[in-house]
Amino acid sequence: MTEPVPSDENLKKVRERVMQLAREIEQLSGQELPAPVFFQEFLTRVVTAVGARAGVAWLLDESGRLNLAAQMNLEQTGLRETPGALGINEKLLIEVMQTGEARTLTHGGEAKLPTEHVLVLSALHKEKKCVGVVELFQRPDVPIKAQSGYMQFLEQMCGYASRFLEGRRRSLETNADLKNQFWTDFEQFSLRLQRSLQEQEVADAAASDSRALLGCDRVSVAIRKGRSFRIRAVSGQSSVNGRANLIVAMRKLSRRVIEMGETLVYTGKIDGLAPQIEKPLAAFVQESGSRMVMLVPMFENEALVRKQGEEEDRERRKKRPKATGCLVIEQIAESEPAPQLEQRAELVADHVGAALWNARQHGRIFGLSLWKLIGRMLEWFRGRKLAITAAVLLGIAALVAVMTLYKLEYPVKAEGKWMPVEQHAVFATYDGLITRDGIRIPPDQLVRKGDILIVLQNDELDGQIEEAEASIQKQKNMQGSKQEEIRAT
Structure with missing residues (x-):
């Protein structure tokens, strides 16, 4: 009975198998093959590497419409049988073509999916233009943590496919036209960096534009703020997932390089590197699968107006410039850096560092x-x-x-009534008629508390008073007669 294979050994075998498939795709990208044959072999290896259910390669035709160049197990997805699925899928492909960024789409997100599968899409580029899309149909129950890894792997493999479409890698140092094109592109790159004073916008522009400018597969921007280190932008991604394994490994490696303040170039060998660099570098290479990694630090801007004098020059030489971040440049297919890549990377890093430092200083203004x-x-x-x-x-x-x-007289004609300066409302207990004889207070006379002001005339009350007086008189008469009777007896 054989012993079960440990899980670590299984994981190692899977990694080796995936790397082997990636190397096979790299070899295919350098061969002269018809496009349908290449993409069929390409999809076979990519689908096998990520364990997807199906895969499709879409390419633009002469009329500018997406056509199916190759497919694998497409009939198992139900894309063609589901009503309206092809239209929804075409809309998603067009969105990827417009942005040029890799995407992972799941159910419950903003986009409506054509089938039950999780979609992983990445664009194909030729002469800096999107000319196609590779689409993978992944299982619906694929773990969320694995989705970003699948997208990064597909993006790297699409880099090989894009090189196949290009036909050959351009030689920047021998072609004078391409040299001129580099400086033209660099001028546009520098101009775009200076168009914004928002740190995130500058980092996004630096990562996305420097990738094509340097001719590499991926460029990332790492920054330092105080004691914290962060991956601010990654080319081909609209946002950075700070918890992804690749980003975590990249942040740890960038931290070491920023603290040292020196350029680090990895071409497949770790020999001769500082001990504090070996472990994070090995972890990053294992996660990214890159064959060449270059980290170029970025520094604070020096003051334009400097103090003159020997003592100031001596202090300036002693003071070491502080690194504020670094550029992480990767090549997936080749271990040797392209000619003049390091010099151009340092040039780009200087401009990116200056733009980021200006944006940071601008953002520090209180009450901006x-x-x-x-x-x-x-x-x-x-x-x-x-x-x-x-x-x-x-x-x-x-x-x-x-x-x-200046006050001017302004005559006005109008009708009015005299009103007292002070007046108070007086309410009687009963209703009555005010007569001339009833007014007891003459004009302009001060009154005191208890003074009678007006006597009201009320016929009803007068009648009641007369009845009361008659009743009283009657009672008095009766009283008088009784008293006389008493005296007589």
């Missing part, structure tokens, strides 16, 4: 939004607008002064 608002308001008062505004304000001030200092 408020100052921007005030600045926009003050900017409006420039040139002729300032003179017009001053003239209008002076005119308004003069008008107010004239209206305040």
